[in-house]
Amino acid sequence: MRDHSTVCTSRRLSGPPRWIDAGRIRVYAALVLVVNVLLFALHIWFGCVLRAPNNSPPGWDFAVFWSASWLALHGPAVNVFDTALIERIALPLQNILPSSFITPWTYPPTFLLVVLPAALLPFTVSYLFYFVAGVAFALHVCARILMPMRRGSWWLPVAAFPASWVVAHAGQNSFITFGLLGLGLIHLNKRPWLAGVLFGLLAIKPQLGVLIPVALVFGRSWRAFASAALTVGMFCGLAGLVLGFDTFAGFAQALPAFNHFVVQQSDHWPHGISTVFGAARHFGMALPAAYGLHAVVAVLATCVVAWLWAARASFELRAAALVLATLLAPTYLMPYDLLLLGLPILWLVRDGARNGWIRGDGVVMVGAWLAPLSFYTPPQWAASAYVPPFTFVLLLVVVRRYLARRTERAIECTSLAVAAESSDLC
Incomplete structure (x- = not known):
């Protein structure tokens, strides 16, 4: 009969799975990169060159940011929360005809402060400036994460990550939030x-920072907690002084209306809402049940974060768990928010290179890496609603890796104790 240590060790691999060695990674990533580039080129052709109706050019969501900047620079900043005013500027830039799907500004004044200079430049130039700055910031973070490893094999998967191309097409702020977190x-x-300070600056998109206090408290990182709280307070104060404190009242009034709109349209949102709530609604679950299922998953994810940070798990596993739980907690996330999936994938790659792999990890990680491609499926499929299971299973991978390592440490300690006892008897 095999002892427990043999069983546990047999679950580990000496290296990554054969089907995702460095050579295959480069080939697979290159193929996905070609697909991403072709799709991006089609958006440029139909949206910028042909100006085909309802074919948005790159920067379709940045058009809302630029429009909000223009309104804030040319009048009371609180005007950005007037959907009629903002659509009058944004829709022509987006090449979209008016429809029941509104184009509102639902961001806090802190983010309006960040994009305030945008309309000082022409729309295309401004989009390119914010896009290049965001990409440079995100790539710097990727390089820092992969620094302990040989990074030559990984630059291509980073460049080909589908979510990054979704963000580039939208012109969203996800590169910034990716870099800050x-x-x-x-x-x-x-x-x-x-x-x-970096955590506090995530006040530009507050729903992505809700679990940071949980991690800092259970991880007993009191200085970071105090610094984050102080940064949020100063950031909000500066936004109020520059834009007017009435913008906070406008933001508070806009949120319920937008939430109502999201809930009303949640079962047939174009491309799908990338949350458990959105998936439940897509598959026909009633509103109370969808909220209930989402709450259960969000609570479980929060408990995993609290547990791993309190137990002082390895940094890579704690960081990966926090980001994955951050993607499971909000009820509303769009496909461009899935750029954050890149962080836990990178940290798990680093953890696997250092500590070995458990069978099945590679399949889940590759599935999560490919998941943002769902944005390119026909809108009626709402395929982004299928992404949350990948996120949740990837969180289970983190938990399994922590439990396996804890078991191995316990076995090693037992073996050392037995050896010491035998030595004493001799």
Whole structure:
């Protein structure tokens, strides 16, 4: 009969699965990169050159940011929450005809402060500036995460990650949020005050920061917690002074209306809502049941974060769990928010290179890496609603890796104790 240590060790691999070695990674990533580039080129052709109706050019969501900037620069900043005013500017830039799907501004004044200079430049130039700056920030974070490894095999999968091309097409702020969350976690141990500042700047998109306090409290990172709270307060104060504190009242009034709109349309949202709530609604679940299922998953994810951070799991596993739980907690996320999936994938790659792999990890990671391609399916499929299971299973991979390592440490300690006892008897 095999002992427990043999069973446990047999679950581990000495290296990554054969079907995702460095050579195959480059080939697979190159193929996906070609698909991404072709699709992006089609958006440019139909949206910019042919101007085919309802074919949005790159930067279709940045058009809302640019329009909000123009309104804030040419009148009371609170005007950005007037959907009629913002659509009058944004829809022509988006090449979209008016429809029942509104184009509102539902971001906090903190983010309006960040994009305030956007309309000082022509729309295309402004989009390119924010896009290049965001990509550079995100790539810097990827390089920092992969620094302990040989990075030559990984630049192609990073460039080909489908979510990054979804963000590029939308012109969204996901490169910024990716960089703030990733760099904040990188600096957490050695520069907690700087980490707190980076976490606090996530006030540009508050739903992505709701679980950071949980991690910091259970991880006993008090300096980072204090720094983050101070940064949020100062950031909000600066936004109020520059834009007017009435913008916070406008934001508070806009949220319920937008939430109602999302709920009303949640069962047939174009491309799907990338949350458990959105998936439940897509598959016909009644509203109370969809909220209930989402709450159960969100609570479980929050408990995993609290547990791993309190138990002082390895940094890679704690960081991956926090980001994955961040994607499972909100009821509303769009496909461009799935760029954050890149962070746990990178940290799991680093953890696997250092500690070995467990069978099945590679399949889940590749599935999560490919998941944002769902955005390119026909809108009627609402395929992005299929993404949350990948996120949840990837969180289970993190938990399994932690439990396996804890078991191995316990076996090693037992073996050492037995050896010491035998030595004493001799």
